[in-house]
Amino acid sequence: MTASVFETLRDTLRAGEPAALATVVEGPHIGAKLLVRPGVAPVGDLGDPDLDRVVARDALGELESGLTSTRHYGEHGEARERTVSVFIESFALPPHLVIFGAVDFTAALAKVGKLLGYRVTVCDARAVFATVARFPMADEVVNDWPDRYLAKIADDLGPRDAVCVLTHDHKFDVPAIAAATRTRVGYVGAMGSRRTHNQRTERLREAGVTDAEIARVMSPIGLDLGARTPEETAISICAEIIALRTGRIAPSLRDASGPIHS
Amino acid sequence: MKEVLDDIERWQAQGHRIALARVVGVEGSGPRDPGATMVVNDAGEVAGSVSGGCVEGAVVEAALELLRGERDRGVITFGYSDDDAFAVGLTCGGTIHLFVEPLDW
Numbered sequence: 001m002t003a004s005v006f007e008t009l010r011d012t013l014r015a016g017e018p019a020a021l022a023t024v025v026e027g028p029h030i031g032a033k034l035l036v037r038p039g040v041a042p043v044g045d046l047g048d049p050d051l052d053r054v055v056a057r058d059a060l061g062e063l064e065s066g067l068t069s070t071r072h073y074g075e076h077g078e079a080r081e082r083t084v085s086v087f088i089e090s091f092a093l094p095p096h097l098v099i100f101g102a103v104d105f106t107a108a109l110a111k112v113g114k115l116l117g118y119r120v121t122v123c124d125a126r127a128v129f130a131t132v133a134r135f136p137m138a139d140e141v142v143n144d145w146p147d148r149y150l151a152k153i154a155d156d157l158g159p160r161d162a163v164c165v166l167t168h169d170h171k172f173d174v175p176a177i178a179a180a181t182r183t184r185v186g187y188v189g190a191m192g193s194r195r196t197h198n199q200r201t202e203r204l205r206e207a208g209v210t211d212a213e214i215a216r217v218m219s220p221i222g223l224d225l226g227a228r229t230p231e232e233t234a235i236s237i238c239a240e241i242i243a244l245r246t247g248r249i250a251p252s253l254r255d256a257s258g259p260i261h262s
Numbered sequence: 263m264k265e266v267l268d269d270i271e272r273w274q275a276q277g278h279r280i281a282l283a284r285v286v287g288v289e290g291s292g293p294r295d296p297g298a299t300m301v302v303n304d305a306g307e308v309a310g311s312v313s314g315g316c317v318e319g320a321v322v323e324a325a326l327e328l329l330r331g332e333r334d335r336g337v338i339t340f341g342y343s344d345d346d347a348f349a350v351g352l353t354c355g356g357t358i359h360l361f362v363e364p365l366d367w
Contacts, residue, residue: 004367006367009272010267010271023363024285044367068297069287069296070296070359087286087296089263089296089297091264091298119366165322
């Protein structure tokens with residue numbers, strides 16, 4: 001017996017794989033379903049092959065961005081018509097939070113990242129510090145140089161993902177920031193005092209990072225909340241990630257002046 | 263949907279019929295984003311949520327009507343300017359559109 005659309009969706013979600021479910025919510029064939037997954041033929045139909053084709057294409061696009069919305073079409077998938085309303089629900093993979101540097105702040109940031117639904121990777125070249133025992137909340141602890149690890153995952157990083165550089169060591173954080181600004185990642189933040197930040201900006205320029213790439217970096221990292229503890233700092237970083245994603249105006253440390261801790 | 267999969271599977275194993283209500287559109291201020299899902303079985307058991315609690319009661323009613331065959335699958339709208347028979351709305355002043363359907367697919 002062939003699996004129903006629901007059974008296929010259920011098994012896909014249980015396996016932790018991405019999918020988008022399209023449902024006709026207004027128009028002919030109300031309730032009809034099309035389940036779309038990357039690299040697999042769609043399951044179900046919306047009552048018209050041309051509509052299926054157009055919706056499958058749009059659903060993959062929505063899934064890529066992690067968006068869920070209702071779109072309108074003509075009966076055969078025509079754009080700019082509204083005969084058929086299709087609700088496209090994305091079940092995207094969780095966004096990826098990559099934290100470079102196995103320091104005190106890392107555990108707190110990894111915890112808050114998990115709370116917000118991120119898949120969290122902690123990466124540090126120093127195997128003594130980057131251990132699963134120290135970061136049990138992380139999905140993955142990687143012993144590698146930041147730029148080498150970023151090169152491996154660069155193609156998978158997108159607008160929903162974030163890279164936070166907490167290493168506090170130019171040797172590690174300059175190549176990490178340089179590599180991160182050349183990916184499609186939505187957020188790049190780097191920790192450090194204003195003095196560290198100024199020195200690091202110089203070193204980034206020396207390493208050939210352009211002004212436009214440097215302008216992408218939130219440094220010093222986080223919102224200007226007066227955060228002191230690692231946990232408070234983690235909240236200020238995650239709040240900045242949210243504000244950048246939603247385009248809201250929130251006071252970033254980067255855009256203020258004076259000491260971070262006063 | 264993910265958060266109600268366990269409930270759906272348990273109810274299916276018990277032989278219940280199930281209705282699914284999903285937020286498919288939000289205008290203005292709304293407590294939950296599109297995709298928020300509530301499921302209701304024919305014994306009146308409920309899992310998940312579609313708002314901050316403002317319209318859940320009315321959605322359960324609609325879901326049970328659907329399971330009794332007194333209502334067809336379709337979009338139900340709740341909101342400040344809503345004039346239909348439901349005397350409920352969102353205190354936040356927004357409008358939400360829900361698609362209510364039987365889980366027969």
